Amino acid sequence: MRVYILIMFLVLLVNSVSLLSPIFECLRKTPTDDEVVVSERKLQSLRQVLPPLVAIGYIADAEVTKGNLFSLDSCRRFYLVQYALAPHIVVHDIKAHFVVGNFSSSQNAREAARIYNLQVIKDFGDGLVLLSSPEAP
Amino acid sequence: MIAFSLLFVLMIAVGILAVRACDVRSSMPIWLSICLGSGLGIGLASSFYFLLLNVFHRQAIPAVWVLESTSLLALLVVHKRAALSIAGVGTSANLTGGDTKEPIDTNIFSPRIISWLKIGFCGLFVLAALSFAARSWMHPHSDWDALMIWNVHARFLERAPEHLQNNFSPLIFWTHPDYPQLIPAIVSLGLSLSHESQLPAISIAFVFTMATAGLLVTSLSSTKSIVHGLLAGIILLTTPFWVHCGTMQYGDVPIAFFFLATLVCCALFDKERQLRFLVLAGIFASLAAWTKNEGLLFVLCLPVANMLAERRIWGGLKPLSAVFLGALPVILLIIWFKLALAPPNDIVSGQGVGTTTSRLLNISRLIIVGEYFVIKPVTFGDWIASPIPFLAFFWFLSGSKLKDLGCRRALFTVILMTLGYALTFLVTPAEIQQHLNTALTRLLLQLWPSFIFALVGSMSLNNLSVSSKTPVTVGQSES
Numbered sequence A: 001m002r003v004y005i006l007i008m009f010l011v012l013l014v015n016s017v018s019l020l021s022p023i024f025e026c027l028r029k030t031p032t033d034d035e036v037v038v039s040e041r042k043l044q045s046l047r048q049v050l051p052p053l054v055a056i057g058y059i060a061d062a063e064v065t066k067g068n069l070f071s072l073d074s075c076r077r078f079y080l081v082q083y084a085l086a087p088h089i090v091v092h093d094i095k096a097h098f099v100v101g102n103f104s105s106s107q108n109a110r111e112a113a114r115i116y117n118l119q120v121i122k123d124f125g126d127g128l129v130l131l132s133s134p135e136a137p
Numbered sequence B: 001m002i003a004f005s006l007l008f009v010l011m012i013a014v015g016i017l018a019v020r021a022c023d024v025r026s027s028m029p030i031w032l033s034i035c036l037g038s039g040l041g042i043g044l045a046s047s048f049y050f051l052l053l054n055v056f057h058r059q060a061i062p063a064v065w066v067l068e069s070t071s072l073l074a075l076l077v078v079h080k081r082a083a084l085s086i087a088g089v090g091t092s093a094n095l096t097g098g099d100t101k102e103p104i105d106t107n108i109f110s111p112r113i114i115s116w117l118k119i120g121f122c123g124l125f126v127l128a129a130l131s132f133a134a135r136s137w138m139h140p141h142s143d144w145d146a147l148m149i150w151n152v153h154a155r156f157l158e159r160a161p162e163h164l165q166n167n168f169s170p171l172i173f174w175t176h177p178d179y180p181q182l183i184p185a186i187v188s189l190g191l192s193l194s195h196e197s198q199l200p201a202i203s204i205a206f207v208f209t210m211a212t213a214g215l216l217v218t219s220l221s222s223t224k225s226i227v228h229g230l231l232a233g234i235i236l237l238t239t240p241f242w243v244h245c246g247t248m249q250y251g252d253v254p255i256a257f258f259f260l261a262t263l264v265c266c267a268l269f270d271k272e273r274q275l276r277f278l279v280l281a282g283i284f285a286s287l288a289a290w291t292k293n294e295g296l297l298f299v300l301c302l303p304v305a306n307m308l309a310e311r312r313i314w315g316g317l318k319p320l321s322a323v324f325l326g327a328l329p330v331i332l333l334i335i336w337f338k339l340a341l342a343p344p345n346d347i348v349s350g351q352g353v354g355t356t357t358s359r360l361l362n363i364s365r366l367i368i369v370g371e372y373f374v375i376k377p378v379t380f381g382d383w384i385a386s387p388i389p390f391l392a393f394f395w396f397l398s399g400s401k402l403k404d405l406g407c408r409r410a411l412f413t414v415i416l417m418t419l420g421y422a423l424t425f426l427v428t429p430a431e432i433q434q435h436l437n438t439a440l441t442r443l444l445l446q447l448w449p450s451f452i453f454a455l456v457g458s459m460s461l462n463n464l465s466v467s468s469k470t471p472v473t474v475g476q477s478e479s
Helices: A002-028 A035-049 A062-067 A072-086 A104-113 B004-022 B030-089 B111-138 B145-160 B161-168 B170-175 B183-194 B201-224 B227-238 B240-247 B252-272 B275-291 B294-310 B317-341 B354-360 B365-378 B389-399 B405-427 B431-458
Strands: A056-060 A098-102 A118-123 A128-132
Touching: A002 B111, A002 B201, A002 B227, A002 B240, A002 B389, A035 A072, A035 A118, A035 A128, A056 A062, A056 A072, A062 A104, A062 B227, A072 B145, A098 A104, A104 A118, A104 B183, A104 B389, B004 B111, B004 B183, B004 B201, B004 B275, B004 B294, B030 B161, B030 B183, B030 B201, B030 B252, B030 B275, B030 B317, B111 B201, B111 B227, B111 B240, B145 B161, B145 B170, B145 B183, B161 B317, B183 B201, B183 B275, B183 B365, B201 B227, B201 B240, B201 B252, B201 B431, B227 B240, B240 B252, B240 B294, B240 B431, B252 B294, B252 B405, B275 B317, B294 B317, B294 B405, B354 B405, B365 B389, B365 B405, B365 B431, B405 B431
Parallel strands: A056 A098
Antiparallel strands: A098 A128, A118 A128
C-alpha cells in the first residue's frame, strides 16, 4: 500500500511540472504587446470619430481577395474590431451608414471601396478606413 | 486601480462576514469562511451591480460603494452580537474539534507524512499562483473566448450602461448575449474603476482559481480529516488545465467554485444541522446559474441528486425551503434577465419536436458522444500522466464506500450533470464534433472539484492501516 501511495503522489508530482512552463516562458521572454493591444491602438482614433452607439458595418481583405470570410484569421480580426469598438455593434456587412474597413494595406482598402461602391470618409492608415455605404437603409 | 482594490477587498470582506453570519455556532474554521466568502462576496457584488446598473446607469458605482459599505457595517454588527451571545451561552464547538471529527487511522499518514503533505500542498499552491501570475503577465487579455464573450460584454456594460440593450443584441449572436452576466458585470465594475485595466479580470480569475483549491482543503479538513483535505487540494492543483483555464478568464472556473461551494454548504448542514448553511447553499447554487447556463442545470440537478443520496426529499420541507429561500433573489434576477434582456439561447432555439427526436434517435451521434464521454474524462486535465486510473484504483483498494451523505450527494450531482451535458451534446444544433471538441473539456473541468470532493471525501483512510488496527486520531503522534 505504501508503494502504491508513493506511486500515486509521484504521478501527481509529475503533473505539477506543467505549472513550471509559464514561469520559464515568463523568465525567457519579455512580454511584447499582444495583438489585442496592437489592435486597440490602431482602432482608437477611429473609435473617437464614430457617432455614439450606431451599428457599424465591417469589411476586410477576404471580400477583396475572395478569400475565406470565416477563416480563423479573418474571424479573429473581426472579433478584435468588435472588442475595441464596443459599445458600438459591429456587423459583418456593408449595408450600414458607417462601415469599418480593416485591411492589410491601403491598396486593398481602395480596391474594396471601388468594388463595393463605398465612399471613403477617412483613411487612418495601415489599411484602416472608415467608409460610407450609399446602400445604407 | 486603488479604487478597485479597495472595493475588491470590501466585497470579499462582506462575503466572509456573510458566511460567518450564517454560522450561528461559530463552528466554521476561519480559512473555510475565507474561501467560501471570497467567492460569495464577488458573486453578490456582481449581482447587486448588475441590478444597480439597470436602474442607476452611470450612478451605479457610487450606489455599489454605499451598498457594500452598509452591508459591511450591518454584518459587523451582526457578527459582534453573535459573538457576544455565543460567549454568553458558551456553545461554540469548532468543526475541527476532536468531538466532531471522525477518527482517522494515521498509520500510513503519520504526523511526519502529514507535515510533508502540508508542505507539498503549500508549495503547490505557491507554484500554481506563480504559474497563474506568469501566464497572465505574458497574456493579459487571455484567450479568444474571454475576449469575444466575457470581456466584450464587460466593455459593453462599462462603456454604455445607459444602453444596456446593445449588450444583448441578437446582431452580436456570436458573443452569446444570452449568457448570464456574473463575470461581465463584476469585470465591468473593475474596468470602470481602473481605467480599463486588465488587472480586475485577472484578479477575479485568480481568486476563483485559488479559492477553489482552498475550499477543497478546508472543507474536507473540517468535515473529514486534514489528510482528505490536503489530498484533494493536491489533486486539483496538479491538474494543469485547472490553473490554465483559470488564467483564461472564462466562466468555467468560477462556476466550478460555485458548484463546489454549494455541495460543501450542504455537507456542512449534514454535520451541523444549521438551516442557514442550506440558505447559503441556495445562494451559491443561484450564483452558479448567474455565471453560466450550465448553472441552471445544476439548480435542477441538486434536489434530484439529494433525493437520490438521501432517498427522500431533503429530510422534509424545511430544508428544501431554506435552499429555495437562498436561491430565490438571484434566480429572480436570472428570470428577469432571460425574459427581459437576453435573446433566446442558440441551443434551445435550435430545437423542435421533429429535429430533436431525430437527433436523439441518431445512433451515429450517440456513438460520437459516447466516445468523447469515455475518452475525455481521463484526459481533460492536460495531465502528463492521468491520475484518474490511479485515483480510481486507490479508491477501490482502500475499500472506500459512499457512506457519507455529502459525498453521495456530490457524486450524484456530478453524474446527473454529466448526463445532462451528454444529452445537450446529443441534441445540439451545432456541428456535434466541433461542439464536443470546443466545450467538453471545460464542462468536465467545471465538475472536477466537486468530483474530487466526492471521491476523496468518501475514501476510507482507516483501511490504509498496514500494521496496527488501533485507530489513531489525527494529530496524535505515533509512538
